[in-house]
Amino acid sequence: AQPKRGRGRQQAAPGKEIxxxxxxxxxxxxxxxxxGPYVTDGETNASLRVADDPLTITLERASDLISERRAKGPAPKKPRKRAAAKK
Known part of the structure; x- marks a missing residue:
């Protein structure tokens, strides 16, 4: 008999420390x-650009990406939908 396959997502692989x-x-x-690939400091996440190679990214470039993202601030929240008017 074959072992049962698990369902759902696999556990995330640990990140490469830069x-x-x-x-x-x-x-x-x-x-x-x-x-796609991204860099994180545990609090702020920043996506890599198309020109950035995940295998050769430097600490300086990763730090720049995170500071740019931190300066932008959090994404604006969407307003809640209002309930339809009752007839």
């Missing part, structure tokens, strides 16, 4: 997500 962010002192990791 180094420590000189601004915040947090460690920067390179991860591969649903929408």
């Amino acid at each position: 180094g420590t962010d000189p601004i915040t002192g947090k460690k920067i990791e390179l991860k591969d997500g649903r929408f």
Whole structure:
């Protein structure tokens, strides 16, 4: 008999540590997500650009991407839908 296959998502592979962010002192990791590779410091995530190669990204470039993303601020929240008027 063959072993049963699990369902759902697999556990995420651990990220590749790039180094420590000189601004915040947090460690920067390179991860591969649903929408492609990104860098994170545990709090802020920043997607890699098309020109950035995940295998050769430098600490300086990763730090720049995270600081740009941090400067943009969080995404605006969508307003709640209003209930339809009762007849």
